[in-house]
Amino acid sequence: MANRVHTSDETSPGLVSTGQVACGTMSRRPVGSSHRTHQDTASPEASRPAPTGFEKSPSAACGPRCPPSSSQRSSVSIEVELDGTLVDRQTAVRDALTALCLAHDFDTVTEQWLRAELVDRANPDNFVRLREVFGLAVSAAQLWREYVDLMAAAVTCRPEVLKGLARLRAAAWTIGIVTNGASDVQRAKIAVTGLARLVDGVAVSGDLEIRKPDQRLYELAASRCGRSLIEGGWMIGDNPAGDVGGGHQAGLRTIWLRGRHWPDELAAPNHVVDDVTDAITILLNETE
Structure with missing residues (x-):
């Protein structure tokens, strides 16, 4: 079954969050599998302990449900936030x-x-x-x-981020950006940074006058990637409520870029990272 990845905003610093490209991915391993790295004990902020159950991972990317073979690879998908995740x-x-x-x-x-x-x-x-x-x-x-x-x-997107997204595409990931913000400024950023050629779909809150964590924005992102949220997937972003909370509500596994205050009542993400390149590494490991 196909998989998808979302990143997200012209809000503060995801496809289905940074700042938020939107798409979802099927995961190869269930949450809590042996794929986990070490348990994260660092704080969402410098002075706060991370919520129980957070996992610190070396990269921010999404992985497929089934490992692809060299001869036949099933597509996987991710939704990613734009602002604060893919760009500064x-x-x-x-x-x-x-x-x-x-x-x-x-x-x-x-x-x-x-x-x-x-x-x-x-x-x-x-x-x-x-x-x-x-x-x-x-x-x-x-x-x-x-x-x-x-x-x-x-606005710029770091070369290592662009390279990481290209590696995900080469590994059969479908990548989408999901972001809050006015359509013209968000799409301008995606175009000039070179992200447009590396993603399969973009959903901007200004397109429908709805904002993350509204599930309809995630659904739009998935649709523009040729996918469905029913297939599952991943959400990567820096906004606890908009990216992680919204991703959970949309049925996606999540990777949070540490930085903002983490609300105590919010369910923990699947992974916590310090940089989107770390998330990409996680997802690439899913396809190996």
């Missing part, structure tokens, strides 16, 4: 807003307001409010277009 949104936002504020000669108060407004997510309404609050002459639509272009110029 925060650095790109910082650089884009620096350029935007310089171009329009915004004063310190205006710049600080805008940075606070866009800290977790950005959409055209932010610039409508900016114009109203500060009485700007430039249109909100123009400011948004400039922001999208500047984000596209500033």
Whole structure:
């Protein structure tokens, strides 16, 4: 049976989460199998212990239910978050807003307001409010277009991440990105970073005006990868509720990129990693 992987957002730093490409994968081994690495005792934050049952793994990727043979490999799928997982949104936002504020000669108060407004997510309404609050002459639509272009110029995806995704594709993984955010800015980031050529489908919350953890966004991602959530799969992302919680609700196994506060009431992910390349390694090990 086919498998899928999802990563996710123009919210803060997944297909079906980073920041969130969306697709799901069938896992070759059931949760709790001998594939586990060492038990994770580190904290979701520097000062917090990880929730019981977390597994620290060397990479963030998804694996197939059945091991593929060299002659006939069944496709596997993953859903991945975009922002904070595949790309560094925060650095790109910082650089884009620096350029935007310089171009329009915004004063310190205006710049600080805008940075606070866009800290977790950005959409055209932010610039409508900016114009109203500060009485700007430039249109909100123009400011948004400039922001999208500047984000596209500033955002990057590390070469080792692109290489890892290419290895997953070579190992018959189907990869999807699932991300919260405005469609135009999220798709611009996917295009300019080279991610578009490495994924099979993209679902952006702006496409349907729904956001993770809404299962419909995961279903859309899976569908755009030519898959179904019924087949199972993996979700990789940095957002505990949106990526891990949403992935669980969608029936996916999950890999969490440690960093944000972990809610005590949330069920633990299958693996905890410090970098998306670690997740990719986990998934590649599933196909060996």
